[in-house]
Amino acid sequence: MLAAQMRDHPLDRMVPGATVAEVLALRRAVQEVRVSDELRRYLVDLVGATRKTVGVRLGASPRASLALMKISQALALFEGLDCVTPDQVQEIAVPRWPTGWCSIRRRSIPG
Numbered sequence: 001m002l003a004a005q006m007r008d009h010p011l012d013r014m015v016p017g018a019t020v021a022e023v024l025a026l027r028r029a030v031q032e033v034r035v036s037d038e039l040r041r042y043l044v045d046l047v048g049a050t051r052k053t054v055g056v057r058l059g060a061s062p063r064a065s066l067a068l069m070k071i072s073q074a075l076a077l078f079e080g081l082d083c084v085t086p087d088q089v090q091e092i093a094v095p096r097w098p099t100g101w102c103s104i105r106r107r108s109i110p111g
Contacts, residue, residue: 026077030077031073033073033077033083035073036083036084039089042086043069044065047059047061050064068089068092069084072084072088072089
């Protein structure tokens with residue numbers, strides 16, 4: 001590693017993977033992915049549960065529900081969907097939370 005980076009750094013050879021216009025277009029497309037009222041309530045309940053869990057000192061903030069919603073929208077877009085389902089929320093949130101919180105995953109949403 002030292003010898004390979006003696007004269008230059010790998011970052012010096014980086015090229016953009018997308019143009020600014022492409023990134024902005026993707027951002028707009030993500031914003032168009034629908035999130036139902038029921039799913040928004042689910043996001044709020046899910047994040048709120050992290051603040052009520054016994055033994056947790058610091059749960060997720062309300063901003064976490066916004067981030068979770070936006071990331072779920074992006075994942076739905078990448079999966080070819082025009083709306084977010086609980087599957088995207090759970091794929092993002094559940095694996096990143098402590099093991100004891102996985103029971104939250106089993107909550108279902110009507111519709």
